Amino acid sequence: MSSEPQSPSERDIHLRQVLVATATASTTDTPRRGRTVVGSIVAFALAGAVTGGAISAAALTRTAEPEPTSISVVEMTEGIVRDDTELFGTPFVISSFGETEIDLGPAPAGASSLILALHCLDPGTYQEVVDGTQIGAVTCTERDADFTNGGGVIPITVEDDSEDHTLQIVADASQRYVIWASWATPALKAEASEAQQAALADGVVTEAEYRDGFARYAACMTDAGHPLLRIDESGTIIDYSNTAEAVNSGKDQRCYDSEFANLDVAWQLDQEANAE
Known part of the structure; x- marks a missing residue:
């Protein structure tokens, strides 16, 4: 991945690709056998200091700028983020295509995990890489563009508070997607009574x-x-x-x-x- 500074035009593309979270009603699928979940999802609150982040220049210059995309971040994250999960800073919400690397910076004090949600807009396979290690891959069909396609809670081992972390999505240059990522600390699991x-x-x-x-x-x-x-x-x-x-x-x-x-x-x- 290129580490050269972005030109003004590349920065403009980055700014146009940042999405705004929208709250909409939705329904989730059953998370466990024997259970059905019904009703609307309540939007979660985003709080804390702004977290910095940047897309690598190489991810923005290989193909033509993608068409503007409008999706609901609440729908992307409803099956992953719980109200009792503590989020740190402002989540990274990015619409991109091809290979993209996001500089997450150091993990905020108190954060133990990175929560990731990916929504593919084109069919294909999307590899998810954190700090150089592939942690998952999502394969999407034409129909999958209507749904959130992958994500989860990724524990982060912080050996040095100043250590920078990266999130990379690897896909073909023609494949578009939306990424939502946030530093977080999920609530502790309740012990058995x-x-x-x-x-x-x-x-x-x-x-x-x-x-x-x-x-x-x-x-x-x-x-x-x-x-x-x-x-x-x-x-x-x-x-x-x-x-x-x-x-x-x-x-x-x-x-x-x-x-x-x-x-x-x-x-x-x-x-x-x-x-x-």
Whole structure:
């Protein structure tokens, strides 16, 4: 990648490619089997000092300037960013094409991760590289341009507070995409409650323990102000729905981890093994 200073025209292209976040209503898909998420997504707040960042000159000069693009950053990040995730500074929101390198600078004090969301606008494969190491790749079809396509929480090991970090997207010169990235610290995972630990102590999850764990999880969600919806306990695996607001707030994950997560996974794996 070129490290030469950008010319005024290249800086102008960069400025025109920075997008503005927009809040829109949307619906998320189920994050775990047995669950359905319904409702609208609440936009998250962006706070803190401005974080600097620049696109490399090489990423802006190989092909013609791409057409202006309008997307919802909330829709890009709704399945990745929770309300209880602490964001640092202003996220990097960039529309680009081909190979792009973003200078993220040093990680802010307190940040433990980089959160990344990628939306492809053209079919093809997009490689995601952090600090020179490929951490993922997204392959998009023609239909995928209507959806957010990839992303996640990437732990960052900070050996030196002044160490600069980079994010690179590698794609063909004709492939357009939008990147959203932010320094962050996700909320700590809730520990399993004493009741869930006791049920797991003997290494065997009975149906009674599975259903008792679900009852505690449902009660936790009610206490949190987000009661579960459409509960169907008639099958071997319980089906239920949850509001997107509950998921986006982080309360669903805390209740699930505390009262039900390990029991749910162990029970479902056991049912799959028995079916085989």
